[in-house]
Amino acid sequence: MIELNDVRKVFPARGRGPEVVALDGVDLTVRAGDFAGVVGPSGSGKSTLIRLVNLLERPTSGTVTVDGRVLTDLPADEVRRARSSIGMVFQHFELMDSRTAAANVEHPLELAGVGRAERRRRSGELLDLVGLGDRAQARPAQLSGGQKQRVAIARALAARPTVLLCDEATSALDQASTTGVLELLRRVRDELGLTVLLITHEMAVVKAVCDTAVLLEAGRVVDGGRLDQVLARGDSPLAAALLPAPVADHRVAGTLLRVTVTDTAPETHVLQVLVGRLGLDVEVAGGSVETVAGGRHGRLLLRVTGADQSGLDRALAQLRDDGSRVERVAAEVAR
Ligand SMILES: Nc1ncnc2c1ncn2[C@@H]1O[C@H](COP(=O)(O)OP(=O)(O)OP(=O)(O)O)[C@@H](O)[C@H]1O
Ligand SMILES: [Mg+2]
Known part of the structure; x- marks a missing residue:
């Protein structure tokens, strides 16, 4: 479960520029096990919102709750621990080029102090899960974009998170790889019972995988809900964005x-x-x-x-x- 309550994020003025209100009183609830999307135009605050969920960015005010823990109230060391229950996948994969696929997947486990044999076992299992069991020794440069994202997903799942955050996870991929990665995300959600929050500017992505979605505009949630209900409302701006x-x-x-x-x-x-x-x-x-x-x-x-x-x-x-x-x-x- 993810819950944002009245979250504001103001980036202070830099140089002669004005301060930026990136999020302006956002309330958002993602129920456990839901696949939720956040859509909105460029600059509307999508990346800021997702970075607040694992406190990569701290809100200026408001609270962030994940699985019942109010992260914004926790001391720094407990935030670090809580973060291990939140996996994240990025647009440009963010893999370490010098490491093999398996070593990339093992990295968060290494940081968590998990022993070598257990790391091996776990990375093998995860690479199998994402369909890359036979590419464990490949380096990122030897993999396609879609395969790199699969490795990144395996890495995000290594610490057995309950929540998975995806920031434009398919925006750098072609159509076929996008479909494959979205199917994988849906499948890991189903099999592992994850709560997934995905942000994207592509409406087709939301329609393909999400149960719920919200529309952000200029840092505010202007529409949202379960997709079937949103689409049944004639006056919904989100429905208008989703359906041509x-x-x-x-x-x-x-x-x-x-x-x-x-x-x-x-x-x-x-x-x-x-x-x-x-x-x-x-x-x-x-x-x-x-x-x-x-x-x-x-x-x-x-x-x-x-x-x-x-x-x-x-x-x-x-x-x-x-x-x-x-x-x-x-x-x-x-x-
Ligand atoms: N670290 C930062 N410092 C100052 N301003 C920032 C920072 N990060 C984001 N912003 C500003 O906050 C606003 C929201 O940015 P954000 O990156 O969240 O938008 P987005 O919806 O993810 O856009 P895109 O679709 O282009 O990725 C923008 O005006 C942006 O310039
Ligand atoms: Mg962004």
Whole structure:
């Protein structure tokens, strides 16, 4: 479990520059075993937030609690010990180039005073877990980006953490390696029961692995929640960021309708009424539907022609009563 309460982080002014309020009253709860994402534009405070969780950075005010321990109240030596229950994975892997994969994985155990035989056993087991059992003696330069990140994940797991932090862990990887690393993160979460906090600027990453997410903007959490619930809300800025905005050619005639699709409000009912019952001509003018967090979510733009407008309005009111999420949109909005 990770909990941030009213966390502020102000970097003092340097030279003639102003002070920077990187985080401005952030509350965040990640339940044990959840895979949580933090998204937001560059400079919104994502890296600062994740570095606060293991106190690589201390908050200016507010508290950080991990697995029930208020880290911000602990003396320095206990913080160091508590940190061993938190693993971290970085964008650029941060492996030691002169050491083999196995020796990189063993490094945190060495620092913790674990004996050589036990270190060997543990690094072998972890490299097997991440699918690199046969590359134990390779050095980072001999490994691909995806393989390096797997070694870094194995290293992050060496001290048997309960929490894993990932700062842009796939941002330096190509699509295929990204998919592999995300699958691995999901699997280690499942198998080891970890709590994972991942920050990224890539919405596809959140959709692929996260159970929950928050959107940071200028150091504040502006939206968040369980992904299925967030995506079912029509007015959610995080949903708007996660699902591509439907685009329609505004020069073509007809009435545009926006349908928010969820498992409980599928587009089929809307189409049955408009096409089947009212006999209207309906075409899909834009949008997409995808499977996220185990459910179908999306936004579609439908172009309806040949409709009697008051009849259409009655049909839309009825559809909304039925639980469908459909509204008329002005052509300019649909671009
Ligand atoms: N050590 C520091 N000293 C001063 N300012 C800092 C420091 N670290 C971060 N900042 C500032 O805090 C703000 C948030 O930075 P942060 O690195 O957390 O953003 P981010 O969301 O991770 O961005 P990106 O997506 O580009 O990685 C920025 O304005 C940044 O310049
Ligand atoms: Mg960052």
